Amino acid sequence: MLFPTWWFDETPMLSSSQYQMAWAFGNNVTLLASNIHRIEVGSRGSGIYVGPHRTLATSLYDDSVERLVIANVPIKPRETDESACPLDSEIIEVPQQIPIPKSVKYHHQNLNLLDVTLVELSSKESEIHICHKGVCCQVEYRLAVKDQPKESWVDRVPLLANMLEYLTPEERYYLMVANRTRPGAYPWSEEFCAITVCPSSRWNIGKVEKDCSEFGSNQELNSRFVYAKLRGKFSENTAVYPSAVGSKNQLIHPENKWKYWKVDVPNEPEHFIELGAKDNPESRAIELSALVLYGRNYDRDPPYEQKALPINL
Numbered sequence: 001m002l003f004p005t006w007w008f009d010e011t012p013m014l015s016s017s018q019y020q021m022a023w024a025f026g027n028n029v030t031l032l033a034s035n036i037h038r039i040e041v042g043s044r045g046s047g048i049y050v051g052p053h054r055t056l057a058t059s060l061y062d063d064s065v066e067r068l069v070i071a072n073v074p075i076k077p078r079e080t081d082e083s084a085c086p087l088d089s090e091i092i093e094v095p096q097q098i099p100i101p102k103s104v105k106y107h108h109q110n111l112n113l114l115d116v117t118l119v120e121l122s123s124k125e126s127e128i129h130i131c132h133k134g135v136c137c138q139v140e141y142r143l144a145v146k147d148q149p150k151e152s153w154v155d156r157v158p159l160l161a162n163m164l165e166y167l168t169p170e171e172r173y174y175l176m177v178a179n180r181t182r183p184g185a186y187p188w189s190e191e192f193c194a195i196t197v198c199p200s201s202r203w204n205i206g207k208v209e210k211d212c213s214e215f216g217s218n219q220e221l222n223s224r225f226v227y228a229k230l231r232g233k234f235s236e237n238t239a240v241y242p243s244a245v246g247s248k249n250q251l252i253h254p255e256n257k258w259k260y261w262k263v264d265v266p267n268e269p270e271h272f273i274e275l276g277a278k279d280n281p282e283s284r285a286i287e288l289s290a291l292v293l294y295g296r297n298y299d300r301d302p303p304y305e306q307k308a309l310p311i312n313l
Helices: 017-025 158-167
Strands: 004-005 032-037 046-050 054-058 064-071 090-094 119-120 123-130 135-143 169-181 189-201 225-233 239-245 260-265 269-277 292-294
Touching: 017 032, 017 046, 017 054, 017 239, 017 292, 046 064, 054 064, 119 123, 123 169, 135 169, 135 189, 189 225, 225 292, 239 260, 239 269, 269 292
Parallel strands: 004 032
Antiparallel strands: 032 046, 046 054, 064 090, 119 169, 123 135, 135 225, 169 189, 189 292, 225 269, 239 292, 260 269
């Protein structure tokens, strides 16, 4: 399937390449997606995704350079096909007649939290279960123990050390669940379970910041997950799309890192996404920005009305 688009990234579940991967894997199809590259409005990310083989090749950069993704694509891929066609992908930079200034920065939108339930993952290891309007989510996780930073001269000045701690982004993780009609100019029906990071500062204009208004991270993450398993119960007719995102909003490739499966239960299908290995002590801890089961119930979508929306370029 071919998908030319002008997509505007929204964290933590609807960035372009993230959703392209999730849609291809959730539907077990091969998808070739081509997106506009305008990072200043949050448009970036193209790729080739082979759903049955859980393989992909993406161009996901937040610089000003345009690129072309090339790969070998199997004609009729099957999940049981042991002789999977290797992608042998290549990414080629495309010269631009009018180059985009290097000073342009990547910006993305953030999820509107209206009618969304959030529970903070406040311990290093736990199991949490929450429900919201018929959608139920369960997470089991274990965070890696952080390495103790080496002492520096700043640590010998308590006032300066405390000030630096307040100014350093704090990585807080949440389990979120929703079953709602999405707010905004183009509403649609969505159900989701997700683990996501909220990298907010401890101090913001003289007051402690307690809300989670921004998701994802354009920076390297300090927190790492040894294991995380997300289980979601959705409506019977809901299509579910899995994804995993790491540091700097980059995709986590499923090969040997995460897997997704579905269990058909009458009236309440159960979907699972698992990162890492619970019983493998040698499993490498992974930086995680979002682990997502995103559901779309197309039957409940409101009637579509075409509207003109301003785009600030």
